[in-house]
Amino acid sequence: xxxxxxxxxxxxxxxxxxxxxxxxxxxxxxxxxxxxxxxxxxxxxxxxxxxxxxxxxxxxxxxxxxxxxxxxxxxxxxxxxxxxxxxxxxxxxxxxxxxxxxxxxxxxxxxxxxxxxxxxxxxxxxxxxxxxxxxxxxxxxxxxxxxxxxxxxxxxxxxxxxxxxxxxxxxxxxxxxxxx
Amino acid sequence: xxxxxxxxxxxxxxxxxxxxxxxxxxxxxxxxxxxxxxxxxxxxxxxxxxxxxxxxxxxxxxxxxxxxxxxxxxxxxxxxxxxxxxxxxxxxxxxxxxxxxxxxxxxxxxxxxxxxxxxxxxxxxxxxxxxxxxxxxxxxxxxxxxxxxxxxxxxxxxxxxxxxxxxxxxxxxxxxxxxxxxxxxxxxxxxxxxxxxxxxxxxxxxxxxxxxxxxxxxxxxxxxxxxxxxxxxxxxxxxxxxxxxxxxxxxxxxxxxxxxxxxxxxxxxxxxxxxxxxxxxxxxxxxxxxxxxxxxxxxxxxxxxxxxxxxxxxxxxxxxxxxxxxxxxxxxxxxxxxxxxxxxxxxxxxxxxxxxxxxxxxxxxxxxxxxxxxxxxxxxxxxxx
Ligand SMILES: [Zn+2]
Numbered sequence: 035x036x037x038x039x040x041x042x043x044x045x046x047x048x049x050x051x052x053x054x055x056x057x058x059x060x061x062x063x064x065x066x067x068x069x070x071x072x073x074x075x076x077x078x079x080x081x082x083x084x085x086x087x088x089x090x091x092x093x094x095x096x097x098x099x100x101x102x103x104x105x106x107x108x109x110x111x112x113x114x115x116x117x118x119x120x121x122x123x124x125x126x127x128x129x130x131x132x133x134x135x136x137x138x139x140x141x142x143x144x145x146x147x148x149x150x151x152x153x154x155x156x157x158x159x160x161x162x163x164x165x166x167x168x169x170x171x172x173x174x175x176x177x178x179x180x181x182x183x184x185x186x187x188x189x190x191x192x193x194x195x196x197x198x199x200x201x202x203x204x205x206x207x208x209x210x211x212x213x214x
Numbered sequence: 215x216x217x218x219x220x221x222x223x224x225x226x227x228x229x230x231x232x233x234x235x236x237x238x239x240x241x242x243x244x245x246x247x248x249x250x251x252x253x254x255x256x257x258x259x260x261x262x263x264x265x266x267x268x269x270x271x272x273x274x275x276x277x278x279x280x281x282x283x284x285x286x287x288x289x290x291x292x293x294x295x296x297x298x299x300x301x302x303x304x305x306x307x308x309x310x311x312x313x314x315x316x317x318x319x320x321x322x323x324x325x326x327x328x329x330x331x332x333x334x335x336x337x338x339x340x341x342x343x344x345x346x347x348x349x350x351x352x353x354x355x356x357x358x359x360x361x362x363x364x365x366x367x368x369x370x371x372x373x374x375x376x377x378x379x380x381x382x383x384x385x386x387x388x389x390x391x392x393x394x395x396x397x398x399x400x401x402x403x404x405x406x407x408x409x410x411x412x413x414x415x416x417x418x419x420x421x422x423x424x425x426x427x428x429x430x431x432x433x434x435x436x437x438x439x440x441x442x443x444x445x446x447x448x449x450x451x452x453x454x455x456x457x458x459x460x461x462x463x464x465x466x467x468x469x470x471x472x473x474x475x476x477x478x479x480x481x482x483x484x485x486x487x488x489x490x491x492x493x494x495x496x497x498x499x500x501x502x503x504x505x506x507x508x509x510x511x512x513x514x515x516x517x518x519x520x521x522x523x524x525x526x527x528x529x530x531x532x533x534x535x536x537x538x539x540x541x542x543x544x545x546x547x548x549x550x551x552x553x554x555x556x557x558x559x560x561x562x563x564x565x566x567x568x569x570x571x572x573x574x575x576x577x578x579x580x581x582x583x584x585x586x587x588x589x590x591x592x593x594x595x596x597x598x599x
Contacts, residue, residue: 058342058343058346058347060337060342060346060347062334062337062338063331063333063334063337064270064273064331064334064335064338065329065330065331065334066273066328066329066330067328067330068236068273068328069232069233069234069235069236069237069325069327069328070236071234071235071236071237071238071239072234072235072236072239073236073239074236102238102283103238103239103242104239104242104246104283104284106282106283106284106286106288107257107288108257109245109246109249109255109256109257109286111246
């Protein structure tokens with residue numbers, strides 16, 4: 035933990051902790067290079083080009099965003115690729131004021147689940163799934179989230195400039211309201 | 215109580231690197247093959263799904279949650295086991311024998327090529343208080359200690375281990391899963407660079423990316439979907455006092471292996487040496503010396519006798535009692551929790567291929583596997599047709 039704290043009390047320093055008998059420190063050296071695979075690689079390449087790509091199950095019509103090589107409902111390989119406009123609506127959102135260690139964040143963060151408009155995709159009976167993305171929400175205030183105004187709001191991705199995109203979900207800075 | 219059988223198996227990979235597929239896609243490809251062979255729709259016909267995996271191998275915490283979808287298990291009973299695919303097989307046998315489950319899918323996958331710091335990952339399996347601070351220079355050190363004490367106890371020389379390597383690397387040459395097969399000689403093995411004394415580069419099985427899915431069924435369900443069930447006559451597994459007490463272990467033997475084989479034999483109602491009831495064996499060989507040790511713990515032969523039989527060609531693919539005719543891990547690589555399952559897959563396919571050519575009374579195969587360093591967990595399966 036950093037030594038600059040605003041909460042009252044006496045903070046233990048790194049060194050104090052280590053000198054306590056009975057405490058053994060280990061810093062893991064664990065690094066991975068994950069293979070994104072066929073479907074997600076295509077998705078990441080799309081993001082680099084400023085496009086959101088999904089893939090359709092030819093049996094049930096579901097559109098997967100982020101894409102999968104298989105439909106988990108039909109247990110079949112997925113088929114055609116579809117390009118989405120990127121627009122969608124906020125399904126749910128939350129404001130976070132604290133970090134994992136419960137320190138107050140300087141600027142609260144808003145995260146949301148965005149239900150994307152997918153061409154030709156009508157939700158099935160099991161309403162809980164849809165083409166969508168988990169991302170940050172910007173251009174809205176904390177109050178919009180707290181009082182629920184944000185739910186159902188039309189949003190679109192705010193893309194980073196092409197030269198800054200690396201083929202990652204962070205190529206989208208956040209989702210922001212569509213100005214009507 | 216119903217018998218349990220392997221009714222189908224699918225696999226994908228067994229290559230040093232499967233770069234174009236994610237681990238989930240590998241699982242799907244293996245599952246698709248296992249189900250398609252017997253016309254089973256996992257969304258309707260499979261009663262439970264079991265996945266064998268370990269978070270640190272994946273680099274994902276609570277990786278259980280990734281198990282259902284690539285194998286057809288979404289919104290269906292799914293459970294995970296932190297262990298080798300053979301431990302999943304044990305769970306499947308138990309589920310089937312309750313009578314409540316007709317068909318159970320088991321799965322394991324490995325993508326060692328995704329791990330950049332294998333030593334760092336394996337360090338996490340060591341006791342954090344007294345072993346990790348020593349930071350052993352490479353993860354094979356435990357095998358080195360075991361190999362040294364095994365040679366010291368048995369009086370066997372370095373050549374005995376090299377002979378195992380040469381036999382297995384050559385045996386794998388016509389196995390499509392044995393990506394590390396190679397026509398190496400005893401001389402090649404001995405003259406290669408030493409990794410951990412007394413083991414050279416060739417004595418240590420390399421890694422492979424792989425996925426296996428198997429379908430296990432009760433007798434009635436098995437006969438419904440296939441004419442060629444392979445019966446799981448016996449299965450056993452055991453863990454010694456565990457990784458947490460490595461310092462107290464006897465390093466020249468593997469009691470858990472002996473216990474696992476005894477358990478499998480007991481369940482199968484078999485006694486005596488495995489060569490008196492089985493036609494061949496697929497046994498632990500991720501480090502060369504382990505094959506001779508596994509044969510000893512399984513009761514096939516004590517190490518001196520085992521070495522003599524090895525020299526005489528008895529364990530060759532066309533010998534009196536073939537041991538690792540697939541090429542074993544030395545030829546196919548180590549794929550973490552897939553590794554024991556690989557031996558079962560090899561035994562399953564070989565039993566089916568031999569079919570009527572199997573000698574009466576010997577229509578069985580013995581599988582013996584270890585969960586790998588630093589564990590003290592072993593498993594055994596006796597398959598029969
Ligand atoms: Zn579908």
